[in-house]
Amino acid sequence: DGGITQSPKYLFRKEGQNVTLSCEQNLNHDAMYWYRQDPGQGLRLIYYSQIVNDFQKGDIAEGYSVSREKKESFPLTVTSAQKNPTAFYLCASSIQGALFEKLFFGSGTQLSVL
Amino acid sequence: GDSVTQMEGPVTLSEEACLTINCTYTATGYPSLFWYVQYPGEGLQLLLKATKADDKGSNKGFEATYRKETTSFHLEKGSVQVSDSAVYFCALSEGTSGSRLTFGEGTQLTVNP
Numbered sequence: 001d002g003g004i005t006q007s008p009k010y011l012f013r014k015e016g017q018n019v020t021l022s023c024e025q026n027l028n029h030d031a032m033y034w035y036r037q038d039p040g041q042g043l044r045l046i047y048y049s050q051i052v053n054d055f056q057k058g059d060i061a062e063g064y065s066v067s068r069e070k071k072e073s074f075p076l077t078v079t080s081a082q083k084n085p086t087a088f089y090l091c092a093s094s095i096q097g098a099l100f101e102k103l104f105f106g107s108g109t110q111l112s113v114l
Numbered sequence: 115g116d117s118v119t120q121m122e123g124p125v126t127l128s129e130e131a132c133l134t135i136n137c138t139y140t141a142t143g144y145p146s147l148f149w150y151v152q153y154p155g156e157g158l159q160l161l162l163k164a165t166k167a168d169d170k171g172s173n174k175g176f177e178a179t180y181r182k183e184t185t186s187f188h189l190e191k192g193s194v195q196v197s198d199s200a201v202y203f204c205a206l207s208e209g210t211s212g213s214r215l216t217f218g219e220g221t222q223l224t225v226n227p
Contacts, residue, residue, distance in 0.1 A: 004157075042118075042203060042217040043158075090157050102148070103215065105157030 002027045006091050006106035012114050013078065013085055021076045021109045023091035030096035032074035033103065036060060037088040046089075049074055050096050078111060086112050116141045118204050120218035127194055127225050135189040135221045137178075137204035145206040147171075147180050147187040148215065152201040161189075161202070194225045 004025045013019045025032065031050045035043040045058030049068040063082025068074055074093075078085045088110050092103040121136040139145065146165045150158040162171030167182035176191045187204060204218040 006157075040219055042219040043215075044217075045214075048214070092157075102160040102163065103150075103158070105159070107155070107157045 004091060004093055004104055004106035006089075006109050008109060009107070011109055011111045013111060014114050016080045018077055018079050019085075019111065021078070021089055021091075021111070023074045023076065023106060024072055025074075025091075025093045025104075025106075026072060027093055027104060028071070029093035029104070030071070031094045032068070033092040033094075034058075034064075034066065034074070034076045035090045035092065037090055037108075043090065046076065116145070116206060116208060116216045118206055118216055118218035120202075120204050120221050123220070124222035124224060127223070129196055129225055129227050130193045131225075133189070133191040133194045133198075133223070135202055135204075135223070137187045137189065137218060139185050139187065139204075139206050141185075141206055141208055143208050144182075145208045147178070148205040148207070149176070149178055149187070149189050150203040150205060150217075152203065152220070154200070158203060194223075196225045196227050199223055199225045 007022045033048040034046040037043050044060050046064050047066040049055035052071050055066050055068050065077045088108050090108050091106040094103050117140045119138050148163045149161040151161045152158045162173040164171040164180035170179045178187050178189045201220045201222050203220045205215045207215050
């Protein structure tokens, strides 16, 4: 079955540590996205990529970094510069260029600070 | 900029009750409108969508009508089930790909037997 896989499901970060969240899709989608979900605030876009080797900042990119070396993979690094990293992180993908195409979401990673 | 406002939650209903979750939006153009549902511990799934004024999206007994005159896209269901307990997100997109979404805050729905 095609889909999006996020790992790990739970992740803990120590002070000053960088951590990387994995996102892999086998849907052959061109576009991939990272959202941050905080209680009562909906989803906010961190970064998105419409094609391999290219990505753009979303609304809250500070303290995060991404790479898109392969079509299937879009890892997100939460750096030590992100002072409030505790949140639920969702990865999504879509067919780029298709009108009104929906997003397919992974099951998320809960990041907490130790 | 674009924005989406949902009714505040949480919403608690008894099984077979009627559901309405209000959603209004602000957009400069003619957006597409979506409702996504998030079950506990999972990502979001598209529930329904409408791409132009007066369109009605429907799925799994849920409906929402794109009302341009009131800039609204309220989610309705005539008889809810315990399995409908989830968080519901209203969203809009003005991009041609429909992929750059602006989400509302989400509304937690709990249905009791």
